Amino acid sequence: MGNMFEHILKASLERNLIITIVYLKGNEITMRNIRVLELTGDRIKAYCYLRKENRGFRKENILSAAFLKNNEFRTHSVKCI
Numbered sequence: 001m002g003n004m005f006e007h008i009l010k011a012s013l014e015r016n017l018i019i020t021i022v023y024l025k026g027n028e029i030t031m032r033n034i035r036v037l038e039l040t041g042d043r044i045k046a047y048c049y050l051r052k053e054n055r056g057f058r059k060e061n062i063l064s065a066a067f068l069k070n071n072e073f074r075t076h077s078v079k080c081i
């Protein structure tokens with residue numbers, strides 16, 4: 001995972017910021033707004049606004065991460081065939 005991803009994840013944790021990630025799990029790609037609660041090795045514990053609960057994420061499955069612009073929430077999923 002690149003330094004920019006790490007910076008965004010760490011900023012979310014330290015400053016209690018909501019960030020947007022694009023996440024790959026199996027054959028599904030989702031865009032989620034999360035607030036990082038814990039960073040541990042290759043895993044992230046975060047509150048997921050799409051699922052409305054605390055979730056675990058693998059860093060290697062995060063395709064992109066960005067700070068929210070103007071508190072704009074985006075959540076959706078796409079199945080890959």
